[in-house]
Amino acid sequence: MKARLGLIGTGNMGGAMVQGLAHRQDLELHGYDPDKSCLERLGRECGLKQQPGPAELARDCDYVVLAVKPGLAPAVAAEISSSLDRSKCLISVAAGVKTGDLAFWSNKACPVVRVMPNTPALVGRGVFALCLEDDTLSPEQAGFIQGLFQDLGQVHVLPEKSFDAFTALIGSGPAYVYYFMESMVDAGVYMGLGRAQATEMVLELFAGSAHMAHKEKCHITQLKEMVTSPGGTTTAGLGALEKRAVKAAVLKAVQEAARRSRELGGK
Numbered sequence: 001m002k003a004r005l006g007l008i009g010t011g012n013m014g015g016a017m018v019q020g021l022a023h024r025q026d027l028e029l030h031g032y033d034p035d036k037s038c039l040e041r042l043g044r045e046c047g048l049k050q051q052p053g054p055a056e057l058a059r060d061c062d063y064v065v066l067a068v069k070p071g072l073a074p075a076v077a078a079e080i081s082s083s084l085d086r087s088k089c090l091i092s093v094a095a096g097v098k099t100g101d102l103a104f105w106s107n108k109a110c111p112v113v114r115v116m117p118n119t120p121a122l123v124g125r126g127v128f129a130l131c132l133e134d135d136t137l138s139p140e141q142a143g144f145i146q147g148l149f150q151d152l153g154q155v156h157v158l159p160e161k162s163f164d165a166f167t168a169l170i171g172s173g174p175a176y177v178y179y180f181m182e183s184m185v186d187a188g189v190y191m192g193l194g195r196a197q198a199t200e201m202v203l204e205l206f207a208g209s210a211h212m213a214h215k216e217k218c219h220i221t222q223l224k225e226m227v228t229s230p231g232g233t234t235t236a237g238l239g240a241l242e243k244r245a246v247k248a249a250v251l252k253a254v255q256e257a258a259r260r261s262r263e264l265g266g267k
């Protein structure tokens with residue numbers, strides 16, 4: 001029998017999960033979102049079954065993914081609580097929202113799993129943190145959930161205390177990478193390259209550099225040194241980055257994101 005997985009909220013993250021899991025023959029995907037346009041598109045493209053509301057979705061599904069904005073999590077968890085039971089599992093991807101609060105809002109009706117994803121899940125290359133600390137979670141449920149997210153990318157089982165750090169670094173991470181990519185493309189345009197061609201070059205620069213870092217297995221600093229000839233162009237460029245404290249700015253950015261994650265969780 002197919003496992004029934006329901007997504008409450010099919011925006012950027014919920015939608016990415018639906019698209020990433022659409023190929024799985026052993027899953028029946030359900031969705032609810034007040035925005036009917038994204039539900040209908042996912043119905044057409046991915047075979048998502050539309051549900052009339054969160055409570056109906058929770059009643060009909062074995063695994064219920066809460067993919068709404070963190071501020072909506074208390075109300076939605078409370079709304080579905082009477083449709084949940086011990087055989088089901090509530091999975092939240094909401095930034096900052098803690099398992100203890102989710103269990104409280106949903107009246108401890110079923111086990112709760114906290115997940116922090118990132119958007120490359122859309123193309124099967126997400127990085128996920130899973131908090132599997134709820135002791136009412138069965139080994140079968142834990143195994144199923146790990147398998148689910150392994151299908152969407154790389155999985156790290158982490159204690160909940162590491163979630164603010166993971167959220168700040170990896171959940172928000174794609175935005176930092178795209179910010180840096182955008183800056184590189186703008187620099188190319190500033191130096192007279194065409195935007196389309198500069199974009200193509202920068203995308204391959206990132207893809208090739210990441211691929212090389214995976215393959216070569218040496219320290220990232222060594223890879224940087226391989227590019228940096230004494231008295232050459234790279235050391236001139238890196239010197240300008242150091243002068244503007246870009247690494248310190250990156251550390252600060254991740255710290256600020258972690259602070260916001262704690263704030264969203266009410267800490």
Ligand SMILES: NC(=O)C1=CN([C@@H]2O[C@H](COP(=O)(O)OP(=O)(O)OC[C@H]3O[C@@H](n4cnc5c(N)ncnc54)[C@H](O)[C@@H]3O)[C@@H](O)[C@H]2O)C=CC1
Nearest residue numbers: 008009010011012013033035067068069070093094095117
């Ligand atoms: N976008 C990202 O990169 C990541 C997002 N997250 C988390 O995922 C969650 C969703 O974020 P996004 O997908 O980016 O937001 P989004 O705004 O793209 O999607 C949220 C969806 O929830 C729907 N919605 C609003 N009220 C609802 C209700 N009562 N019931 C069901 N659906 C409702 C909206 O129509 C919207 O489609 C957030 O809690 C966020 O913290 C976590 C990691 C990464």
Ligand SMILES: O=C(O)[C@@H]1CCC=N1
Nearest residue numbers: 095167170171172173
């Ligand atoms: O910006 C946010 O709050 C969400 C959580 C991590 C990535 N996006």
